[in-house]
Amino acid sequence: MLDRSAYPDPRHDQHDAPKPLHDEAGKGFLAGLFSMRMDKSRQRLIFVALIFFGLYGAIASRLVHYARNPETTQVLRRASGESIAAARPDIVDRNGVVLATDIKMMSVYAEPRRIIDKDEAVELITAIFPDIKPRDLREKLINRRGFVWIKREVTPKQQEEVYRLGLPGIGFMAEHKRVYPNGNAASHILGAVNVDNVGIAGIEKYVDSLGLADLGGAGFSVQADDLQPVRLSIDLAVQHALRDELAKGIVKYKAKASAGMIMDVETGEVMALASLPDFDPNNPAEALDPNRINRMTVGVYEMGSTFKALTIAMGLDSGKININSTLDARSDLKSGKYSIGDYHATHRVLSVPEVFIHSSNIGTARIALSVGVSAHQAFLRKMGQLERLRTELPESAEPIWPQKNWGELSTMTIAFGHGLAVAPIQAVMAVGALVNGGRLIPPTFLPRTEAKAREVAREVIKPETSEALRFVMRLNATKGSATKAAIPGYFVGGKTGTAEKNAHGHYQKDKLFTTFMAITPADKPRYLYLVVMDEPQALPETYGFATAGWNAGPVTGAVLERTAPLLGQVPRTDPPANPFPTMVKLGAWGTK
Amino acid sequence: MGRLSVIVALALLLGSAIYAYGIKYDTIVLGEQIARQKIKIQKEKDQIALLKAEWQFLNRPDRIQALSDMQGDMTALQAQQIVRWSEIPMRNGQLAQPAGPALPASDDITSSTVPTARKRMSDKKAPLRADDVSAGRR
Numbered sequence: 001m002l003d004r005s006a007y008p009d010p011r012h013d014q015h016d017a018p019k020p021l022h023d024e025a026g027k028g029f030l031a032g033l034f035s036m037r038m039d040k041s042r043q044r045l046i047f048v049a050l051i052f053f054g055l056y057g058a059i060a061s062r063l064v065h066y067a068r069n070p071e072t073t074q075v076l077r078r079a080s081g082e083s084i085a086a087a088r089p090d091i092v093d094r095n096g097v098v099l100a101t102d103i104k105m106m107s108v109y110a111e112p113r114r115i116i117d118k119d120e121a122v123e124l125i126t127a128i129f130p131d132i133k134p135r136d137l138r139e140k141l142i143n144r145r146g147f148v149w150i151k152r153e154v155t156p157k158q159q160e161e162v163y164r165l166g167l168p169g170i171g172f173m174a175e176h177k178r179v180y181p182n183g184n185a186a187s188h189i190l191g192a193v194n195v196d197n198v199g200i201a202g203i204e205k206y207v208d209s210l211g212l213a214d215l216g217g218a219g220f221s222v223q224a225d226d227l228q229p230v231r232l233s234i235d236l237a238v239q240h241a242l243r244d245e246l247a248k249g250i251v252k253y254k255a256k257a258s259a260g261m262i263m264d265v266e267t268g269e270v271m272a273l274a275s276l277p278d279f280d281p282n283n284p285a286e287a288l289d290p291n292r293i294n295r296m297t298v299g300v301y302e303m304g305s306t307f308k309a310l311t312i313a314m315g316l317d318s319g320k321i322n323i324n325s326t327l328d329a330r331s332d333l334k335s336g337k338y339s340i341g342d343y344h345a346t347h348r349v350l351s352v353p354e355v356f357i358h359s360s361n362i363g364t365a366r367i368a369l370s371v372g373v374s375a376h377q378a379f380l381r382k383m384g385q386l387e388r389l390r391t392e393l394p395e396s397a398e399p400i401w402p403q404k405n406w407g408e409l410s411t412m413t414i415a416f417g418h419g420l421a422v423a424p425i426q427a428v429m430a431v432g433a434l435v436n437g438g439r440l441i442p443p444t445f446l447p448r449t450e451a452k453a454r455e456v457a458r459e460v461i462k463p464e465t466s467e468a469l470r471f472v473m474r475l476n477a478t479k480g481s482a483t484k485a486a487i488p489g490y491f492v493g494g495k496t497g498t499a500e501k502n503a504h505g506h507y508q509k510d511k512l513f514t515t516f517m518a519i520t521p522a523d524k525p526r527y528l529y530l531v532v533m534d535e536p537q538a539l540p541e542t543y544g545f546a547t548a549g550w551n552a553g554p555v556t557g558a559v560l561e562r563t564a565p566l567l568g569q570v571p572r573t574d575p576p577a578n579p580f581p582t583m584v585k586l587g588a589w590g591t592k
Numbered sequence: 593m594g595r596l597s598v599i600v601a602l603a604l605l606l607g608s609a610i611y612a613y614g615i616k617y618d619t620i621v622l623g624e625q626i627a628r629q630k631i632k633i634q635k636e637k638d639q640i641a642l643l644k645a646e647w648q649f650l651n652r653p654d655r656i657q658a659l660s661d662m663q664g665d666m667t668a669l670q671a672q673q674i675v676r677w678s679e680i681p682m683r684n685g686q687l688a689q690p691a692g693p694a695l696p697a698s699d700d701i702t703s704s705t706v707p708t709a710r711k712r713m714s715d716k717k718a719p720l721r722a723d724d725v726s727a728g729r730r
Contacts, residue, residue: 098645103642240654244657489674
């Protein structure tokens with residue numbers, strides 16, 4: 001590269017070192033360039049400076065160019081204004097079983113500007129994808145946009161065929177497709193995503209609200225590897241068992257719909273939640289059918305007699321009544337032109353446990369009246385029954401209650417579960433607090449430890465009141481309307497609820513909404529079960545009854561028998577000794 | 593003196609340039625190898641994700657239940673069939689081996705509370721283990 005002869009002679013250099021180099025004849029330009037004299041180096045400095053400016057300028061301008069025109073999918077995305085399905089975290093159940101995951105799918109796109117023969121392209125492509133209309137495709141290809149999708153999520157075979165066409169301007173891009181391998185199993189919890197992999201319902205939407213969507217929108221390409229799976233509190237096996245038993249119940253009792261959930265009352269974790277009819281999240285369009293709403297969180301219903309548990313708890317906790325108080329249910333309770341009667345009328349004076357197991361409307365209405373209208377309202381507000389309950393699921397519903405004209409009559413009817421419509425999940429939260437020692441814990445679909453639950457919990461009733469409620473629920477399962485769900489070994493307690501459905505301002509005797517709440521084990525509840533059924537029909541084997549004890553009750557029993565072992569509940573052959581010590585001490589009805 | 597230093601500097605420049613280029617080309621080669629491996633890894637990961645989804649698809653509860661329903665003689669688990677280790681009587685005065693794969697023969701079990709469990713044990717299939725329950729799924 002360099003001419004050796006052009007170098008100064010080393011020996012010469014040694015001898016004539018003091019001599020200025022530029023004076024040397026024959027050393028020419030190179031010698032000049034290496035001159036050490038400052039007065040002659042000005043030109044050279046400018047020369048070098050220019051070269052540096054040029055170099056760095058070129059680098060900088062190239063950087064700017066790269067920044068403005070990145071040669072990635074991002075440029076196509078920006079140019080087209082269309083989005084590319086981004087990666088999403090997996091969703092797994094509490095045991096790590098996959099509920100939702102991403103798989104790579106190829107999508108075919110076109111760059112219309114680069115297509116030479118558009119008619120030919122339209123013809124060839126529509127031959128491979130018969131569901132694309134030639135006219136639509138032609139319109140897409142004629143416009144001057146830089147990027148259009150031809151077909152999202154094609155099969156490997158179709159991709160191969162398109163590839164073999166060898167059309168210029170047609171390309172493939174790997175996209176993430178959300179799949180739900182378990183189908184309908186947990187549809188209402190998981191929700192769904194749209195074709196761009198953006199959550200549109202359920203936990204999927206919640207996951208996006210954690211910031212994933214913002215990250216994608218800001219131009220960061222989210223890599224699947226960066227995403228931690230989202231773990232839910234759901235147990236898939238329990239979830240399936242619940243859904244399966246509800247489905248059987250719908251068929252057996254010819255109900256319009258049914259829903260149920262199982263909650264851990266110590267932590268507020270939802271172990272399973274199903275609402276039928278449901279949908280397949282792989283086909284989210286099904287979810288739009290209004291009949292497929294999540295009846296546990298979005299539907300609001302008059303919960304009927306299950307609300308009597310709240311009323312009795314309120315009475316006991318306020319001190320206005322105690323477990324040995326007696327209530328007159330000999331005749332109907334009159335209020336103005338309305339009259340409140342009992343479905344299972346006893347026509348006698350009842351003790352508090354009897355009011356509960358005979359599900360006496362008169363008795364509970366009297367309890368509520370003794371506490372008073374404003375205290376009743378305050379208690380229900382404290383129990384979270386008058387406000388919208390928000391969980392991780394974005395879908396929720398506002399309770400319906402007489403906000404302006406809550407008088408004595410309202411208090412009387414709300415006491416037994418009419419006149420106030422709440423989402424069933426709200427009632428579950430409240431009853432959970434009644435039986436777990438008095439701590440109101442908001443339900444969650446994410447794992448939560450007991451320590452964490454204690455932090456978010458709110459003391460709403462006294463532990464003694466809670467014991468009384470457990471006692472009457474257990475009594476109801478041995479002597480009352482909840483016997484059909486009393487699976488031996490699990491020490492079940494329960495409460496039925498039957499409400500007549502309100503249509504056009506009238507309650508209809510033949511259209512019922514039945515509910516069933518069960519706790520296991522009743523001496524120290526761990527799990528609370530709720531099953532609701534919409535318009536179950538009477539059957540010959542239910543002796544013409546369609547009330548909760550005959551449909552929601554047995555379904556709950558079946559769910560409980562099937563899921564309790566999955567939930568780690570060990571059946572006991574002998575009932576626990578002295579499960580309700582305070583009740584025995586007080587000599588409550590039914591302890592002897 | 594000055595000239596020597598210039599020559600040394602030039603030689604150093606040349607040497608370092610050659611060295612730098614050498615490293616650069618090595619880096620490019622290695623970079624290409626990494627890129628190739630990354631593509632391979634990504635392909636494997638995609639495959640794993642696909643297989644995981646497929647595995648769960650095959651193991652979805654609906655399908656498992658349909659398969660189990662085909663085994664006509666199976667019935668749902670009853671509460672009485674679940675027993676704790678402590679409830680199982682000892683055989684010949686020896687402690688039952690919790691780690692053992694199967695339970696001892698049924699002759700010594702006298703408890704009348706576990707008739708179904710007894711029957712199943714004497715069939716010498718589907719041994720019941722209480723730790724399935726107590727260790728549990730929680």
